[in-house]
Amino acid sequence: MAKLIARRLAFGVLIVWLVSVIVFLATQLLPGDAARELLGRYATPASVAYLQNEMHLNEPALQQYLHWLSDLVTGHWGKSLVSQDSVAAIVGNGVKYTGLEMILTTLIATPIALAVGSLSAMRSEGALDQVLSVLTLILVALPAFVIAIALVFVLATTVFHVLPATSLVGSSQPFWSQLEYVILPTATLVLAVVPYPIRMIRASMVEVLRSDYVSLARLHGISERRVIFRHALPNAIATTVQVTALNLVFLAGGVVVVENVFNYPGIGYAFVQAVNDRDIPTIQTIVVVLAIFYVLVNLVADVLVVLVTPRLRVGAAKATPRLEDVPLSLEPMA
Amino acid sequence: MTGAPGKAVQLKAVPLKTRGAVRELVSQALRMRRSQVGLALLVVIVAIAVFGPLATRYSPTQFVGLSFAHPSAKNWLGTDYLGRDVWSRFLAGGRTLVVLSLLSTLLGVGAGTLVGVVAGYSLRVADEVLMRFMDLVLAFPPIVLALMCVAIVGPAGWLIVLVVGISHMPQTARVMRAAVAQVRDLDFIKYAESVGLSRGRMLREQVLPNVVAPLTVEFGLRLTFSIGLIASLDYLGLGVQPPNPDWGLMIQENQSGLNVSPWPVLIAVLAIAVLTVGSNLVTDGFGRAAAGIDRRVDS
Numbered sequence: 001m002a003k004l005i006a007r008r009l010a011f012g013v014l015i016v017w018l019v020s021v022i023v024f025l026a027t028q029l030l031p032g033d034a035a036r037e038l039l040g041r042y043a044t045p046a047s048v049a050y051l052q053n054e055m056h057l058n059e060p061a062l063q064q065y066l067h068w069l070s071d072l073v074t075g076h077w078g079k080s081l082v083s084q085d086s087v088a089a090i091v092g093n094g095v096k097y098t099g100l101e102m103i104l105t106t107l108i109a110t111p112i113a114l115a116v117g118s119l120s121a122m123r124s125e126g127a128l129d130q131v132l133s134v135l136t137l138i139l140v141a142l143p144a145f146v147i148a149i150a151l152v153f154v155l156a157t158t159v160f161h162v163l164p165a166t167s168l169v170g171s172s173q174p175f176w177s178q179l180e181y182v183i184l185p186t187a188t189l190v191l192a193v194v195p196y197p198i199r200m201i202r203a204s205m206v207e208v209l210r211s212d213y214v215s216l217a218r219l220h221g222i223s224e225r226r227v228i229f230r231h232a233l234p235n236a237i238a239t240t241v242q243v244t245a246l247n248l249v250f251l252a253g254g255v256v257v258v259e260n261v262f263n264y265p266g267i268g269y270a271f272v273q274a275v276n277d278r279d280i281p282t283i284q285t286i287v288v289v290l291a292i293f294y295v296l297v298n299l300v301a302d303v304l305v306v307l308v309t310p311r312l313r314v315g316a317a318k319a320t321p322r323l324e325d326v327p328l329s330l331e332p333m334a
Numbered sequence: 335m336t337g338a339p340g341k342a343v344q345l346k347a348v349p350l351k352t353r354g355a356v357r358e359l360v361s362q363a364l365r366m367r368r369s370q371v372g373l374a375l376l377v378v379i380v381a382i383a384v385f386g387p388l389a390t391r392y393s394p395t396q397f398v399g400l401s402f403a404h405p406s407a408k409n410w411l412g413t414d415y416l417g418r419d420v421w422s423r424f425l426a427g428g429r430t431l432v433v434l435s436l437l438s439t440l441l442g443v444g445a446g447t448l449v450g451v452v453a454g455y456s457l458r459v460a461d462e463v464l465m466r467f468m469d470l471v472l473a474f475p476p477i478v479l480a481l482m483c484v485a486i487v488g489p490a491g492w493l494i495v496l497v498v499g500i501s502h503m504p505q506t507a508r509v510m511r512a513a514v515a516q517v518r519d520l521d522f523i524k525y526a527e528s529v530g531l532s533r534g535r536m537l538r539e540q541v542l543p544n545v546v547a548p549l550t551v552e553f554g555l556r557l558t559f560s561i562g563l564i565a566s567l568d569y570l571g572l573g574v575q576p577p578n579p580d581w582g583l584m585i586q587e588n589q590s591g592l593n594v595s596p597w598p599v600l601i602a603v604l605a606i607a608v609l610t611v612g613s614n615l616v617t618d619g620f621g622r623a624a625a626g627i628d629r630r631v632d633s
Contacts, residue, residue: 015473026486134368141614142607143562145569149585149603157592253475257566261589271478272570275485283485291473 001306008302012295019291020072023284024065068284077285082277087285090274094267095289098259101182101266102251105189110244113194117201118233124206136195144192144254148261151184151191185262192254197243204239208232237308245301252290352543359547362623363616372615379608383428390422394579402588402595411597415588420598427579428605431568434494435560441499442560443553446506451537451545453507454514465511468504476501476563484572494573498563502556509552513545520544547624554617558610565606581605 052058056067071078077087120132139147156163163184208214209232217227256268263269267286274282363369391410392398396418403413411420449468453461474482480497487493517523518541526540567573568582576583581602588598 015470018470019473023482026482029486137368137614137618138611141558141562141610143566143610145566145585146603146607146610149589149599152589153592153596153600153603157596249475253477256475256477256481257570260570271481272572275481275572278485280485283482287474287478287482290475290478294473294475 004306005299005303008299012299015295016288016291020069020288021065023287024068027280027284028061072285072288078281080274080282081279087282090270090282091267091285091289093265094270097264098255098266098268101185101189101255101264102248104182104186105193105251106244106248108186109190109194109197109247110240112190113197113201113243114236114240117198118205118228118236120198120202121205121209122228132198136198139191140195143257144188145257145261147191148184148188148258151188152261156184181264185258185264188258188261189251189254193247193250197240197247200239200243201236204236205232208235238305241301241304241308245297248297249294252293352546355543355546356550359550359620359623362626363619366619366622368615369619372612372619375608375612376616379428379605379612380432382425382605383432386425387429390425392419392422394418394423394426395577402591404595405597411601412595414584414598415591420601423579423584423598424601424605427581427584427602430491430574431561431564431581432609434491434564435557438495438498438564439502439553439557439560441495442502443506443556445499446503447510447549449503450507450510451514451541454511455518455537455541465507468507471500472504474501477566480563480567481570481572484567489572489575494564494567498560502559506552506556509548510545513548514541517541517544551617551621551624554613554620558613558617561606561610561613
């Protein structure tokens with residue numbers, strides 16, 4: 001187990017490092033000089049030269065990369081080129097709001113998926129199952145911002161006016177005093193992520209309910225309720241862990257558009273603002289932070305899956321499994 | 335198995351030809367209600383997107399009235415935030431989305447298939463290197479990768495095709511690698527190997543026909559995601575640039591007027607929804623048909 005974690009962690013560090021190389025190389029392609037851009041058109045040559053020196057812009061690319069990487073690792077993320085706020089403050093504030101949204105979404109979506117997926121499996125191929133199948137097909141196809149606009153249309157503007165359409169959350173107030181602004185973004189994300197776990201849990205429950213030991217349990221006269229909750233449902237835990245991880249990874253991209261529909265001040269909103277302003281230090285840092293998030297979620301999910309699957313737990317003790325064997329592919333959707 | 339093939343190798347143990355496999359898959363998929371509905375939606379909306387620009391009543395960038403005017407005989411769906419005809423902008427606003435989605439999907443699925451087939455068929459160092467590289471691409475959420483590139487290069491069609499294509503590669507490569515690995519150990523492949531068929535012909539003539547079904551399903555899935563992703567970029571203002579008409583951009587431009595006139599937003603939301611839902615319903619039909627075909631081969 002420790003060996004597995006160590007190997008996964010090493011691989012994760014490698015991924016994050018490669019991401020940092022790619023991000024750095026990509027931003028090196030930018031035309032123009034960051035120092036000149038930062039100081040504006042009327043800067044004196046002396047001040048430009050000073051800032052170029054300060055930002056290590058005169059050094060070769062490798063030196064620049066090493067400076068940037070060591071600043072990144074030690075948390076010296078510099079200042080935004082536009083607002084002059086520190087990038088750490090922008091990222092920290094964004095992570096706080098996006099984290100709240102992700103936690104709420106996961107806490108709401110997972111039980112819904114478990115309930116609906118199991119129900120669908122119990123009525124497998126029945127009318128309810130068919131309706132749910134088409135419904136999830138439609139939901140999974142819709143881009144998150146289309147769901148968001150539909151919710152705004154129905155709940156916040158044209159049809160009913162029960163919820164605020166945007167969330168101009170003041171960062172000076174604690175967010176629990178402004179929960180109504182979180183409702184629509186969270187509802188959107190729940191609807192966007194819930195179809196996939198529903199389908200996965202349904203599939204794994206259908207398989208379990210057809211298995212010999214469930215038949216045996218029924219033949220023993222154990223109540224259907226007990227069969228479901230004690231014997232069948234625990235088998236869906238590994239699937240639930242995997243799809244939850246997958247959804248978290250998806251959310252890292254999904255929040256970008258949804259936060260911008262609602263002007264919700266999370267990391268996705270900050271990212272799009274940085275992209276519009278071509279604020280390179282902020283963009284670089286956010287992309288690397290998201291890569292770290294991706295690696296951590298996958299690592300935790302893999303470990304949890306091994307812990308809740310006895311077959312894999314034994315295997316892990318004997319020999320470190322190949323990387324492909326442990327996780328069912330963790331694919332973000334779009 | 336890179337030796338020169340015998341001159342006239344006759345392969346008798348091949349169960350499927352590519353064309354036959356495709357035909358069977360299509361006919362099975364189209365027997366399902368959901369594929370029929372999906373295909374109908376898709377045909378209508380793609381026809382509007384492709385031929386709509388030829389049928390506009392006004393130029394999509396022409397100012398024809400006050401902003402957010404309600405529907406009238408002159409402007410069937412009213413006007414947008416700048417007083418342009420919504421119906422004309424709707425007709426003209428889908429072509430770029432459809433074309434870019436199709437191109438990026440072709441690129442991503444093509445490249446992903448190449449990687450997956452090579453990885454699945456060699457299963458050695460090349461496999462390990464290629465699939466680890468795919469893991470690296472997965473660490474970038476697609477929309478984040480796209481936005482980062484747009485920030486650097488600027489919003490250009492070719493860039494969107496390239497980036498969306500790249501973001502599809504890992505999943506397609508995984509799916510195709512698994513599909514190829516399954517076929518690789520079948521008897522007729524071993525037979526073809528034993529008679530010295532070249533690797534290129536092997537992949538093209540023996541392996542490809544047997545992975546057509548998962549490839550088709552994968553293409554459909556990726557197409558749906560491409561449409562969503564590119565429409566999202568347009569919505570964020572980092573795809574098609576104003577004053578050009580575009581469904582995603584229409585939503586963003588007119589969102590503030592939802593209370594005054596919901597039509598410009600609603601028609602664009604509906605268009606994107608019909609496109610993605612249609613594509614996904616057809617894909618699901620193909621997925622079910624493919625599962626049926628696979629089962630038959632196994633038994």
